[in-house]
Amino acid sequence: MGQxxxxxxxxxxxxxxxxxxxxxxxxxxxxxxxxxxxxMEAAALFTKLKAFGCEPNVITYIL
Known part of the structure; x- marks a missing residue:
C-alpha cells in the first residue's frame, strides 16, 4: 500500500x-x-534475518 x-x-x-x-x-x-x-535498506534487513533467529526460505527469495 506504499506505507x-x-x-x-x-x-x-x-x-x-x-x-x-x-x-x-x-x-x-x-x-x-x-x-x-x-x-539497499531491503538488503540490509535481509542480512539481519539471522540475528533474529530466522532463516530465509523460498518465500523470502521469491518476493
Whole structure:
C-alpha cells in the first residue's frame, strides 16, 4: 500500500511486546522496501534475518 514506514512502526511494536518476528514479518518489510525502490535498506534487513533467529526460505527469495 506504499506505507512501509507504518510497517516498521508495527515491527517496533512487535519487538517491544517481546514477540519474536518470523520470516514472514521480515519478508513483508523487505517486499515493501523493494516496492519503494529502497533496495539497499531491503538488503540490509535481509542480512539481519539471522540475528533474529530466522532463516530465509523460498518465500523470502521469491518476493
Amino acid at each position: 512501509v514506514s507504518l510497517g516498521f512502526v508495527v515491527f517496533g511494536r512487535i519487538l517491544r511486546s517481546c514477540f519474536t518476528p518470523d520470516a514472514v514479518t521480515f519478508t513483508s518489510l523487505i517486499k515493501g522496501l523493494c516496492a519503494e525502490s529502497r533496495i
